[in-house]
Amino acid sequence: MRNSKGSLIRPTSLPESASRPVVTPLSPSVVYASETPDALDAQYEGRVHGYTYSREGHPNADVVAARLDAMEGMPGGVVTASGMAAVSAVLLGLLKTGDHVIGGKQLYGRSLRLMAEDLPRLGIRTSLADPGNVDAVRAEIRPDTRLLLVEAVSNPTLNVADIHGLAALCKEHGLLLAVDNTFTTPRGFRPFDHGADIVIHSITKLLAGHSDVMLGYVVARDPALNERLRVFNVTTGLTPSPFDCWLAERGMLSFELRFDRAQQTAAALADHLAALPGVARVIYPMRTDHPDHDRAVALLGARGCNMVSFELNGGRAAANAFTRAADGLSFAPTLGDVGTTLSHPASSSHRALTPENREALGLREGFFRVSVGLEDADTLKRVFSDAVAAAMAG
Template identity: 35%
Template sequence: MSHHDDRPDVGFETLAIHAGQDPDATTGAVIPPVHMSSTYVQDGIGGLRGGYEYGRAGNPTRTALETQLATLEGGAHGLSFASGLAAEDALLRAVLKPGDELLIGDDVYGGTYRLVSRVLGAWGVRHRVVDLTDLSAVRDALDERPKLIWAETPSNPYLRITDIAALADLAHAHGALVVVDNTFATPALQRPLSLGADVVVHSTTKYLGGHSDVVGGAVVLQDDGLAEQVKFLQFAAGAVSGPLDAWLTTRGIKTLAVRMQRHGENALALAQRLVEHPAVTRVHYPGLPDHPGHEIAVRQSSGFGGMLTIELADGPAARRFAESTRLFTLAESLGGVESLVNHPASMTHASVRGTPLEVTESIVRLSVGLESVGDLVADVEAALARV
C-alpha cells in the first residue's frame, strides 16, 4: 500500500531520477517497461505474483509513478489518477460526507471550485470561500468546524501566497485537515507536507509531466487510514491513470528540478521587465519584493515558479494582448516547456463567473516556458506595443 521509496538521504534531483525506477529485473532494461496488460496470471486462485490482479486495481508502471510522487513530496503514500480533478474528487469524497463543510481559498483553479460547488454541492457538501492569506478570517471561519481547508499556493491566477505552516497550525487546533494544491510550485520548490499540511494534490498534467502531452492527477499523504480510503475510491470509482500516461509522467518528472529552475529564472526576468512597462498596470509574481506574499514565499519555498499574471488597462486590452503574442501560444493549461498565454476570465476561470471567485477581465496569465528569455521578452513587448 505504501508507495514511498526509502532511500538514504540523497538530493531531490537524485530522487526525481531514481525513486521507483529500478532497472527491469527480467531484462536489465535501465528504463522500467510500460506494462500494458489489463490482467495478471494467478498461480492458483488468489495466488498473485507481485500483488497485481487487474489493471484498475494496480499496474506496475503506475506503482513506479506513485512511488516517485510520494518520495518527492515526502509522503508515505502516493496515488495516481486520470486527471487532477479525478484526484481531487476521490480525496474530497474520502474525507467529506453530505452535511460537512470545507473552506476553500478565494483564488483557486476554476475547475476545483466547479467540482466543490456544483458536483459536491449537489451531493450535500457545503463550502465557504475565505481569503486564506488572512489568518484572522480563517480563524473566524474555523469556528464553524469545517472538516477540511483547501489551499492553493501560489494560487491560480493571482499567485497569492498562503502561509502553509500557520494555516496548518490553525486548522489542526480546530480539528480540520489541510489540503494543499502544489501544482504551481511542485515539490522541486515547495513541500507542503513538511510544513504541516495533511495532503498534497497535483494536476500532474502541468509541471510534473512538463511537456503538454499527458493528463493526470496525484494525491500524496501521510495518514495510513485516509490513504486506504482514497485508494479504495481510486479502485471502486476507477479514475486511474493508464500505463502509458503514468510512464510519460514519470519521464517528465526526471527533469523537474532543472526545468523548474529555468522556468523561475525566465519568469523573474520577464516580471522585472513588465513592472517597468507603461501598458502594464500590475504584475503578480511572488518573486518580486513588493508582492504581498514575497516574504512567506522566501520562507516556505526555494523558488517562485514559472507562472506570472499581469493586469492591463481593461478587458479589451487584455484580450488583444493575449491574441497578439507569437511565441506565447494562446491555450489553456500551463507548465509545459513551451510558453502559453491565457485570458482567465474567458478561458480557465470562465466557470467561476458570477461566484466569489470571479476574476477580472483585465488580467492575462502567462505560463513562462523554457525558450531563450530574450525571445520571450521581445514577444511580450511586441504584443504590448500592438495593444
C-alpha cells in the same frame, strides 16, 4: 484456446533475459494472470505484491507514485487520471453528507465549481475564505468542519497562503489540511514539512511538462487516509492510463532542470513586464511589490516558480490584440509546458464565475497568466514587448 497450429494464443511467460531494460517498460495490459486461487488470495490479502486488474493498480502508475512519494517525502501516494480526479478523491472520498469543508477563495476554477455546485448537491456544505488570512478562515469553522483545501500559491492570482498559520489552526480544531501543490511543485515547496496532512498535484502540468499527459496525484500523512483514497480511486474508476504514466515518468526525469530554468526566466520576465507601458500590474511572488512577498520568501525561499500574472490596460480589446500579436506563444488553458503559454482566466478557467465575482478576485478582462517555459529570456522579453505595444496601439 488454441490456434490452427495448436499453440496457445496467449504466451504463459515473457522471454527470459540475463539483462534488464534501462527504460521502464510500458505495461498496457488491463489484466494480470495469477498461478492459483491461493496465489490470488495472497495478493489481495497483502502477503505478496502483484497486479490483478489495472483499475486496481498497474506498474507504470506505481513507478510514477514512487517518484512523487520520494519528492514529497511521504509514502503511499495514489496516481489518478487527472489533477481534478485527485481533488475529487479528497473531497468525495474523505467527506460525507453533513460534513463541512472550507476552501481557499482563489482555488482553480474547477475546484471552485466543485465546491460551489457538486458538494452541496451531495449534502456537503462548503464555504470559502482567504487562505492568507487565518482569522478569516477561523471565522468559517463550524462544529461539522472536517477539512481545509488551499493552494500554496493560488491559481491564477499567485497569492501565497499562510500555510504555517493554517496548519496551526487545523491542528487546534482537528481539521485536515489539504494543499494543492501544483504551482509550487516539490521543488519549490514541500507542504508536509510545514504541517499539511494531504498533498495534491496535477502531474499534467510542470511535473510531466510536455502537454501530452493527463494525470493527478494525492498522498496523505496518515496511511489509513491513503488507503481510503486508494479504495475510492479504484471504486470510482479514477485510474490513470499506463501510457500517460509512462510519458509522465519520462517528463519527470528532466523536471528539476526544467523547473530551475523556467523560474529563473520567469523572474526576469516579471521585472521586464513591470517596466512596459500599458501593463497595469505584475504579480510574481519574488518581487518586492507582491503583497505576500515576505510570506513567499519564508515558504519558498528563492524559488518563485515559473508562473507570472499581469494585467493589461484596455480590457478585452487589448487582450485580443495582445494574443494575436504574441508571435510564437500558445494561447491555451494550460501551464507547465516546455513552451511558454498564455491563459486568460476570464475566458477559460474562471469563465463560469459572474463578472462581479471575477472582479472581486481581480480577474479583469485584461488579466493574463503566463506559464514560462524554456525559451531564452531575451527572446521572451522581445515577444512580450512587441505584443504589449500592439495591444496598446490597437
